[in-house]
Amino acid sequence: STTAAVPLVHLNSSSPSDQFHELVYPARRPAVLRGAPLGRAPSLWTPGYLAEKCGERPVRVHVSPVPQMDFIRKNFVYRTLPFSELVKRANEKKHEQYFLNAEEKYYLRSLGDDPRKDVADIRSQFPELSGDIHLPIYCSSDRVFSCVLRIGSPHVQLWTHYDVMDNLLVQVTGRKRVVLFNPRDANNLYLTGDKSRVLDIDSPDLSLFPRFSRATRHECVLEPGDVLFIPALWFHNVVSVDFGVAVNVFWQNLDEKLYDSRDTYGNKDPLPAQRAQQILDRALKTLEELPDEYRDFYARRLVSRIEEKSYMAEPS
Numbered sequence: 001s002t003t004a005a006v007p008l009v010h011l012n013s014s015s016p017s018d019q020f021h022e023l024v025y026p027a028r029r030p031a032v033l034r035g036a037p038l039g040r041a042p043s044l045w046t047p048g049y050l051a052e053k054c055g056e057r058p059v060r061v062h063v064s065p066v067p068q069m070d071f072i073r074k075n076f077v078y079r080t081l082p083f084s085e086l087v088k089r090a091n092e093k094k095h096e097q098y099f100l101n102a103e104e105k106y107y108l109r110s111l112g113d114d115p116r117k118d119v120a121d122i123r124s125q126f127p128e129l130s131g132d133i134h135l136p137i138y139c140s141s142d143r144v145f146s147c148v149l150r151i152g153s154p155h156v157q158l159w160t161h162y163d164v165m166d167n168l169l170v171q172v173t174g175r176k177r178v179v180l181f182n183p184r185d186a187n188n189l190y191l192t193g194d195k196s197r198v199l200d201i202d203s204p205d206l207s208l209f210p211r212f213s214r215a216t217r218h219e220c221v222l223e224p225g226d227v228l229f230i231p232a233l234w235f236h237n238v239v240s241v242d243f244g245v246a247v248n249v250f251w252q253n254l255d256e257k258l259y260d261s262r263d264t265y266g267n268k269d270p271l272p273a274q275r276a277q278q279i280l281d282r283a284l285k286t287l288e289e290l291p292d293e294y295r296d297f298y299a300r301r302l303v304s305r306i307e308e309k310s311y312m313a314e315p316s
Helices: 016-027 047-054 083-090 183-188 210-214 271-287 292-310
Strands: 003-005 008-010 031-034 058-064 077-082 105-109 144-152 157-161 166-173 176-181 217-222 227-230 235-240 244-251
Touching: 008 016, 016 031, 016 227, 047 083, 058 083, 077 083, 083 105, 083 144, 166 176, 176 183, 183 210, 183 235, 271 292
Parallel strands: 003 217, 008 031
Antiparallel strands: 031 227, 058 077, 058 105, 105 144, 144 244, 157 235, 166 227, 166 244, 176 217, 176 235
């Protein structure tokens, strides 16, 4: 596979939103924004400060025996810890107290008060911290869907996946490597739902995933205070280089009616896409009534028709 660098855009602190909408957003491609005014959080949010501010508040975290987390095979467990204990353990190399092993890794993706009904929002769920950070909300406030707090152990790697909303990943403390793939590489990523089955993107097993070599990586390392624009549908794989804290700001870039109102995580496909997938599943089930040779022929015709009617032109 080939690798391209994600472009870096230096923001003028007096008008970051205007710059974003003039220089970055129209291209619909990832970009690292440097110089966004984030308030005091990048200098304040040390492990000690975080533990003192949030104390014994319980949080539900991913715990994995290895750094590389796999959502498809579920190689992790969910456990509840006091916030101060999470920060302490996530910042340790080896643990005296643990669930799985002494070198286990921790990852917090904050949830709503009732995860079945409420979206994550640092402003309401962690008011002790939200006053420290000026979130880069470069859209109408009524478009904001969620503001998700994330904390990870060093070397934690999250599976490659896409989101259906635009978002800004605010790297408050620590460094993070992010590898992104264009939505047009979807067929090269061996998807199960919104997640890639290629877990090790740095040393992939090309005997299992031969098309993965055709995918182009778009790569960057976020420094503390950097903000990464991740357009909807761009796949991303994230590695925490250090213990770090980040906040994601997701917003609805499509008409509100196109999103699933029951989706508190913001990761369900838009309603028309869900309906199209259901229709396709029924069409494929119908083709099973034919012998193999006929099923193959008409399946290829369906693929050709979808490509002709729905694919965008290749960029010049």
